[in-house]
Structure formats: C-alpha cells, structure tokens
Amino acid sequence: GENVEQHPSTLSVQEGDSAVIKCTYSDSASNYFPWYKQELGKRPQLIIDIRSNVGEKKDQRIAVTLNKTAKHFSLHITETQPEDSAVYFCAASKQGGSEKLVFGKGTKLTVNP
C-alpha cells in the first residue's frame, strides 16, 4: 500500500523566515495531496491541497509544490508568524479525494518571536 514519508520531524524558524516541509510517496497512482495543520490539543484542519494535474498551488503565505516524477511534494510557508506554530501533516490518496488518505508522521513547526 501507499507509504508517505515526511521530513523533518521538527523545524524551528525565526518569525519572518520561510519554512519548508517535504514529503515523498510510494504509489505512483496517488493523485491527491492535502496538507493539514494541527494546533496543540485541537483537531487537524485542511490548509491546502493539490491534485496530480497541477504542479503548484498558492494561498496567501502558503504554497504546495508537486513533482510527480520524483514522487514528492512540499509545503512552503513564507513570512512565518508565531500562530503558524503547529504540527503539519502531509497525506496522499489515489482516490481523487479524501478517501483512504495515508498520512505522514507529521512535522512540529515552532516559530520563535
């Protein structure tokens, strides 16, 4: 089955810097790649997603890039703020949507003021 590897497991940046989290997937049939943000003690929430027919997607300070050939995708956060501190999860599915999403193990991002 699908396997999603996520790096790094922890990331610490200064406020205003950029943060990049990378994920690789094993199943070339995967076609949907969402990112979730989970604040301490809260539920995961979708922040951005990308489909396999798109190479890049942006939403204000966050962007996701996808390289299908290399089977990896990345989350980019620019101008980081303390409220960006959270655990971020990448995920992959070959069903075109949230069905049978396989998650990475998460990256704990800390933004230092």
Add this chain to the structure above:
Amino acid sequence: NAGVTQTPKFQVLKTGQSMTLQCAQDMNHEYMSWYRQDPGMGLRLIHYSVGAGITDQGEVPNGYNVSRSTTEDFPLRLLSAAPSQTSVYFCASSYSRDPNYGYTFGSGTRLTVV
C-alpha cells in the same frame, strides 16, 4: 451545522472491556473514516465507509469493528480493549472523492486502556 460530533471526549477502560466510540455528522457527507493518532506515528486509518451499508478496512483494523447503518452515524467498537489501543481517536467525514472538500475532523476521543 454541528459538523462532526464525537463522544465521549475522554474515556478510561480496563483491559478486556468493550466500548463504542460515537461519531455523527450533519453535513450529508458520504465518506466517513476513523483514524488513531499516536505520538510520532501520524494519523493511521482504522476503518472507513463510502456510504450507508458499506465499510472497509484501513491500515490498522485489528481489534476494531464498524458499521454504517445511516449516512449520519459511524460508530467504532472496541471488542476487547488492550493497552496498545491507548490513543487519540479521530472521526472524519468528507464528500466522497471530491478534492475540493477535505476532511472535516471531529474533536477527538482520548482513550486510555489500563
């Protein structure tokens, strides 16, 4: 809309006991799933359902049963609790196979098995 409602929020069980974690959604989502979250392990899929009457296994189904008699409800049953099932359990729902709609997660159930 209440979204996805999970009960209880916290539960302590003794080894060997059984219980049901409840999950209900009022968004008419076809797709519902159960994940468990353990430190350093991410979210792992236990069982999922693409509609009423249809369920299937995820990555870690052993020790759990599910049923989907209505669109709204998707309970998770622990048959004989074990300490390895100590975890935070999340129920999630979405429109099936529509990438424009991600998961809506419930608030989670923190289960401790002693």
